Amino acid sequence: MEENKNLEKTYDPKQVEERLYKKWMDNDYFHAVIDKEKDPYTIVIPPPNITGQLHMGHALDNTLQDILIRWKRMQGYSTLWLPGTDHASIATEAKIVEAMAKEGITKEAIGREKFLERAWEWKKLYGGRIVEQLKKLGSSCDWKRERFTMDEGLSEAVKEVFIRLYNKKLIYRGERIINWCPKCNTSISDAEVEYEEKEGSFWHIKYPVKDSNEFIVVATTRPETMLGDTAVAVNPDDERYKHLLGKMVILPLVNREIPIIADSYVDKDFGTGAVKITPAHDPNDFEVGLRHNLPQIKVMNDDATMNENARQYQGMDRYEARKQMIEDLRNMDLLLKIQPHNHNVGTCYRCSTVIEPMISKQWFVHMKPLAEPAIETVKNGTIKFVPERFAKIYFNWMENIQDWCISRQLWWGHRIPAYYCKKCGKVIVAADMPDVCPDCGGTEFLQDPDTLDTWFSSALWPFSTLGWPENTEELAYFYPTSVLVTGYDIIFFWVARMIFSGLEQMGKEPFKYVFIHGIVRDEQGRKMSKSLGNGIDPLEVIDKYGTDSLRFALTIGVSPGSDLRFSDKKVESSRNFTNKVWNASRFVLMNFDENIDFSKVKEGRFTVADKWILTRINNLSKEITENMERFEAGIALQKVYEFIWEEFCDWYIELVKPRLYDKEHESRLEAQYVLNYTLGNALKLLHPFMPFITEEIYCHLINDDESIMVSKWPEYIEKYNYSEDEAKMQLIMEAVRSVRNIRAEMNVPPSRKAKIIFVASGVKEVKILEEGKMYFEKLASASDVVVQQDKNGISEDAVSSVIAGAEIFIPLDALVDIEKEIERLEKEKINLEKELERVKGKLSNQGFVAKAPEKVIEEEKSKLMKYQEMYDKVVERIKGLSNG
Template sequence: IEEHVHQVGHSERTGVVVEPYLSTQWFVEMKPLAAKAIEVQKAGNGVNFVPDRFERTYLHWIENVRDWCISRQLWWGHRIPAWYDEETGEVIVSAEDPTTLPEYAGRKLKQDEDVLDTWFSSALWPFSTLGWPEQTEDLKRYYPTNVLVTGYDIIYFWVSRMIFTALEFTEEIPFKDVLMHGLVRDADGRKMSKSLGNGVDPLDVIDQYGTDAMRYMISTSSTPGQDLRFRWERVEQARNFANKIWNASRFALMNLEGVTSADIDITGDLSTADRWILHRLNETSRDITRLIDAYEFGETGRLLYNFIWDDLCDWYIEFAKLSLYGDNAEAKKKTQSVLAYVLDRTLRMIHPFMPFISEEIWQHLPHEGETITLAAWPVYDPAFEDKDAVAEMNLLIDVIRAVRNIRAEVNVPMSKKIELLIKPGDQAVLDTINRNGEYVRRFCNTSEFDAGLEFTVPDKAMTSIVSGAELYLPLAGLLDIAQEISRLEKELQHLNSEVERVEKKLSNQGFVAKAPAKVIEEEKAKQADYSDKRAKVIARIEELKG
């Protein structure tokens, strides 16, 4: 007798040693069912997996399938539809209870005590829930379904079984797309479990940060098929985003008192900012629709975040205040209309990710209909394309940012008025600046503001080069010429690297041959822009050194 140390399996629930037990079970012969599913998939008429690499996982399972044991010894589930004649031992498998059928009257029948495997019942879900085997109106309308969203860990257990069951009973695939999401793991990438004590209760997250914050974080923080690491700071960021939407909406509602949906008119003479935000909304709705159709929810979240936080809140609402608080009643009405229209459409786009806050705000906005859930999805409209407004706003934003950066560098607070001189590159840029001078004065907080094609550049002035114009801020007594030269030399290094990068890309024959014409034109435009800026920085450095 020798002692051997070996591993003994234990039940994960009870801790009891697992012992082999010979029993009689029910099986489904899988080869014929799998063959049909494989044939359909390889013929190109099967299910579309997202990401598509999971199709290989699916095919691997069903190509190596074994007969399926479908009986379970549990207290719950669908009963096995089999009865035993206690006298003859005959087995009766029937869709109807044979004890109610006249041909079995007088016989002692006992139903099998086993239940069907959970996945067997689940495999029938796409069509059984719609009334199958009856040809109901729901079945005709909704089957096959469009998309199944599920985890990659149950491709064989659930997805494949729904597919071959549907092909067997309905001769159709049960859904067109299968979107694979990952698992939610802890911050260290470990699977959440009771034994590790690293689980997170969704109700705790909701109590602390709100349902919409948790929903937005989970739905936009991962890519299809990739696991998501749960981090509290991400939920906090989503909560802050929801607060941003709420506060922006409160501002809008305060300035929309008395405005009804019938009053909204976004035609006619609009300001540059109004035209720009309509263009950006239109552009964003097009891109978001494309990304959602491709199940790219992470990228969708990024675009929504950038549009709402940057374009709508940080820029448009600030620009809109000039019209809303100004004396021009007609301009105020137009801005109110644009603000209501843009916020309404923005809430519709964020609604799938933040349903509660978007519904609450929408109900207080001028609107038509009972609920945002039934409101039409924003559709791209070429009529809102306005590249002139985009060019003008880009110039204004560049100017405002440049002035604010210079203020920060020399510690001049925004509350202190400054003198600003702008030298445009051509007459068109000068016209744009003059047409939107009110924005420049307000957001740069200038005591004096002058723009012209020709003027004498002051010696002691901070300089900034933006696309199409040179900015000069005479800051006598605040400017250290040596520091200014040093700052411009750093900017020159950056521009040199950008010019070199673009030139290298354009000299790459492989890139030029393969890249779309639009991309090549964009790179050439960048090259010209960076080169122009570099030339102006070099000239200004020489002026200061002289």
């Protein structure tokens, strides 16, 4: 705690945030210590790409993680939030190649070794940028334990896993369909394929049946792949084609005979019910081909030009070939029709080139044996998805999982630890290059040129970052981790891979919970994208409003798994709350005595208002803890916000002002104590969400803590359970609200005091309302307060309201000067008569009605109704006041 002194007049995040973050770092508050006396709480950060720039998705994801970590740290856990970055093979290599191109250099020209030197230099210069941006967000990561997916320890872990899986025959090299980017010249993962809706066509092509006048018509969106067709498939239950099963068709353009086969994969109600089967260029066709032992004919090169199997189209670009083939089919009268067809087309996330599914010799992980225990651990509840509905997505993907292509034709990344004997070609998988071939005694080897998919290393993240394969103390203490926080878009690509990797290598699940959040959308609910130009830079928001305002806007009211809409209005609302908290705290501190001594506080002098606010903060602490345990951060923040703004600022501070201003008041010290206690606990509850402003204020309050970060999380305390006093205060507050509503409806200025008469329903209510007299004088502008149990002496013109436990009466003449009010209303009546006369005149003028547009006439009719209604009310009011 700092020496008690007043806060600055206004809160300036720029003057506070950097200073406080440095304080936290200097004091090692983020660093996790192995403490057997404490339970561990671990989160590993979803490692952002070293090429990355902080965007709203990062901001939300890391804010939620920081909220959990700060909360658990205050609860007394040994908390580890382990940070790090991903080497991002494709994105990083593309950036370096792009930079080299400006110098007129290619990677092939300088060779692998020189290229990697450049890559590491690039990482050194730019790779830490996003880490610095995460710090601006207030992330309380253990930066001393920061890892990189290609650092020495993680590289050893990657090799170890590859070798283990290979020896168990769970990694193999073979030919299967993969996603191929013709521009980046590499296979890419499903996660790196972005789908865009494009205008396309369905080309209906006639395939002549051999020794017949019949045709089978197939429809395709990629006619250039037909040159690799090795069958036409129909559904076995399709009566239209049963007579053709076993026969051959002549493949147009290349005149190759291919069979007509039956396979239940074909949907007989879609298109023509006949499907061309191209095993080398379509994942579903590949599976059909395996079932029917069909040849695999690849018709494209790696750069998406047509190869020798394309015959006369060899050397053409795929789209150039498509155009020529369609023209040739038309000339041969084999093109039946072309239908416009919009469909999702896979593109490379890095270069936006359309992906070509094609067969390729790559390294794969055999997934079925790994998926089974990973499915079971979620089914039996060892790992829980929050919200639960996302487990269905996980099951759907895992139960239909395909083998995972893990090799990439890149230089930046973990090189595959496979070596080929130059003499006999034997493949040896080992951590280092072997000395001698066990088969032929050869001593010269070539290492596989490919690198591993980035997801292969990030799949090991929860345990490789803790020192595995070494049995480190950190691994034993912090693994399994507690929760993984991530967006719903990478459940398959990352979450599933971490689960099966943890179970396979560690024999334990990598985390207990998977907390799924939605994505940040714009004000209209649209996904943020470059093409729409609707992205919002979180760093610009921080610069303008401060980090706490950004974090508040990202969290408030959001429930797990739900998308959120982000707008400037939301951040401005956050800033308003920040100012409210600051100003209220300044008021509290300014009303503390110089040498205040809370050891002299006597609970017997607590007022009903004191006991009410102590009970409310007590109950709130319990509620917020329960919300946090259910990962309901958005709901928790909403409750803290409402408590601070409404109950503490708008009610309690106003209630205690008379005691604070009266230096001789017998319970002034108690008022100061309750303010300090309540504000301190409210700031603690707010701290995980808004760390900077809460730290700055808390260190000016009276407490023994050096930082709010390491203060104790508020817990429910039985002695501050004044439930009866809470109920009393609720009645008093309801009465105040009711009086305020009456005054507002009658436009009575706050300066005009009025007598309030309560008719209580029982002795208990009489006592409560009597006790609340000073509050009605302060908060309801009461000149006098009378509490009784009957309606004796109450004038008939008194304005009334009913609340639970009492009726409220305010004499009319106490609210308004009747003569002056009648005088004002008479003037208003004259003005309304003039308006009515004017509008009636217009509408009775036939010339106006004949020439004016219908819209104008309707507007005048609406005015007539409005003025007439106002006039009637004024007349009625004058009558009521005159009779009174």
